[in-house]
Amino acid sequence: MSDITVYQPDFLYVGGRLIEGLALAVGAEGRVVDASSVPTGASVVRLPGRALLPGLVNGHSHAFQRLIRGRTEYVVSGREADDFWSWREAMYRAAEALGPEDVYVASRQVFVEMALAGITTVGEFHYIHHQHDGTPYADRNVLAHAVIRAARDAGLRICLLRVGYARAGFQVAANPRQRRFIDPDVDTFLASAESLAREVGDDAAVSVGLAPHSVRAVTKDWLSAVSKVRGFPVHMHVAEQPKEIEACLAEHGRRPVELLSDLGLLTPGFAAVHGVHLTDEEVAMLGTAHATVCACPSTERNLGDGIVPADALAKAGASISLGSDSQALVDLLDEARQLEGHLRLARLRRAVLDPGGGEVSGLAARLLGMATVEGARSLGLSSGTLEPGALADFFTVDVGHPSLVGASPSSLLAS
Known part of the structure; x- marks a missing residue:
């Protein structure tokens, strides 16, 4: 013994x-x-x-965005319709200023906050890659390593979801504030992720995933290339904003989930982050594929994104995980409460996600599962449970x- x-x-x-x-x-x-x-x-x-x-699993995080918490909670005169897109400009300003050590310090700050909130694993959707002028560092993964070091120093496991970013959007002029995110081509993106996976291979607490940012930030060719890669979880922002859907229809004649289905990306190893603005057909596609939808209720509420139809998604067969996303709040148990609470407001009834059976703790257990085992599964990990053999x-x-x-x-x- x-x-x-x-x-x-x-x-x-x-x-x-x-x-x-x-x-x-x-x-x-x-x-x-x-x-x-x-x-x-x-x-x-x-x-x-x-x-x-069981330790909580944060399925979607942008660590550096912790720096702007509380700094965007007001309306500029003449811009009373502020939404996600105006918030994004403030976020870009923060991203422009950070060097490798700044990225480490900002990441460690929020990762310590996560550890204190019961989070033991984080899926970090990492997209700051280059120097301030957009020139690659000699080590293309230096900023990813800074984030990983911060997580390990805070005592967290981490799945570094290496983001692929190709453009500002369909028929959208290049945005100089995105120069630190953009890779020249999909081969460079994939090579950087594969190199990072090799570099961290000796640490069992670190893994790597692929994260084509969104249908507006990458082309169809990029998505096709990602669909052919094996051995990595794939995460992607999907249907967070109506403008994203409009742009996808204009470019491809398909809604985002329809396009991803056409390209073979919808699998049990795929996670659609947000999934707010979905048709019934898209819900069915995600469910049939047994994909994950990562809901981030505090961010979706803070930015006015909308409500994730988690009840319909779960009924269709999709998994639901949870993320702190923009770090407006770092409390995965409260994210779970908000997910249910938003649905109560939308459906005008109580206990929307209750699995039935009359168990007093049935709803709470289901929500805790989203904050643990479902999040771990979306990252390709065997944590989130206290069963024999689990981490x-x-x-x-x-x-x-x-x-x-x-x-x-x-x-x-x-x-």
Whole structure:
């Protein structure tokens, strides 16, 4: 038993419930052995007054955007219709100023905030690649490595989603503020991602994914090339804004999800970030492919994007994960609450995502699954659960906190 450490909280999350009297046994390699009573002779870490839950998985993050939190929450006179596009200009100004060490410091700041919020894994949608004038660094991945180092120093696992950016948009003039994002061609984009994957291959806590930014930022040829690559999760902004859909129709005669389906990109390894403005047919396409839709409710609300139809998507067969995105808020449990809350406002009823069955904690367990195992799956990882063999990533909650006073064991998770 010397190579096993046992964590003994008051409550352990197992099978969708918080259960008293169980302990979590973790092997020396950092994976769950089992959840049971405390074995004789084991090294025990007692966690009185705590509930132990699987670590949260942040499926979509732009770390540097933490720098503009609170700096865009006002309306400029004469621009009362401010929306995503005006916010984007403020974000670009922040991105223009950052060198490698600045990227590290900004990323570490938000990653520490994530760790304190119970997040143990982050999918970082990383698109600042080049020097201030757009010239590539001698090491094309130097900024990606700065972000990865920040995550590891904060104690997080990270899937670095290397973004591909080709242009400002269909028939849109080049935007000089995007010069740090843009690769000259899809081969350079893919080679940079593949090189990064080799460079981090010795660290089991680091992985790499592909992230063609959006249908407006890359061409059909880029998407076709990405669809042929194997071994990487693929994430992409999809249907966040009506203008994106209008541009896709103008260029391709297809809506974004229709285009991605045509090109063979919709698979269980594909994650559509946002997926706000979807037709019933697009919902069905995502569900049939068993793709993931990563909802980012705090950002979607903050920017006036709209509401993710998570109920329809889940019913169709899609997975739902959650992300902090613009870092307006770093609290994945609150993202889960907001996802359900937005749907209640839209559908004019309660418990929209409740799976049924009459379980007091059924809805809470489903939402927690989105914040854990569904997010991990979208990143190609085996975390987000405390089942035997899973990565032993977890966080604890103080069950004596005033906000939880009066909660019974059966209602604790929902509280």
